[in-house]
Amino acid sequence: MSTSTTHDQQGHGSLRSYITGLLLSIILTAIPFGMVMAGSFSKTVTVIAISVMAILQIILQLTLFMHMNLKTREGRDSGSFLFFAVVTLTLVVGGSVWIMYNLHINLM
Incomplete structure (x- = not known):
């Protein structure tokens, strides 16, 4: 019985990890949005920033929300x-x- 309890606890994150993931996701979304809305960056810089933030957000969501280890x-x-x-x-x-x-x- 203790092995299934331990296994169930490993599969779920804590409230702190979910809140951290949510805040980081919001930040990683707000940065490219702000860059596009400001319009003061070149298209190349904006596209690179959006791509980097998207990759970081994929990694963040796979580790914090989907618990991929x-x-x-x-x-x-x-x-x-x-x-x-x-x-x-x-x-x-x-x-x-x-x-x-x-x-x-x-x-x-």
Whole structure:
């Protein structure tokens, strides 16, 4: 009985981790929003900042909200599935953009 209790407690975060995750998510959303609304940055800097903040937010949400921990066996399995999903999504989106670009060039 104690092993299931310990296992259940490992799967859930504390209120403090959820609040920390929420505040960091708000900050990571507000920074690019402020940059876009200010309009004083170049497009390149804005796109890079949005991309970096998006990647940081993905990592933050996977660790604090979804409790993905690559140190455990279950976490490594989840990481493998996540990696497969990211590769598949990248191929689909990249292939779609490539096809649309070629159609645009060839139909002009």
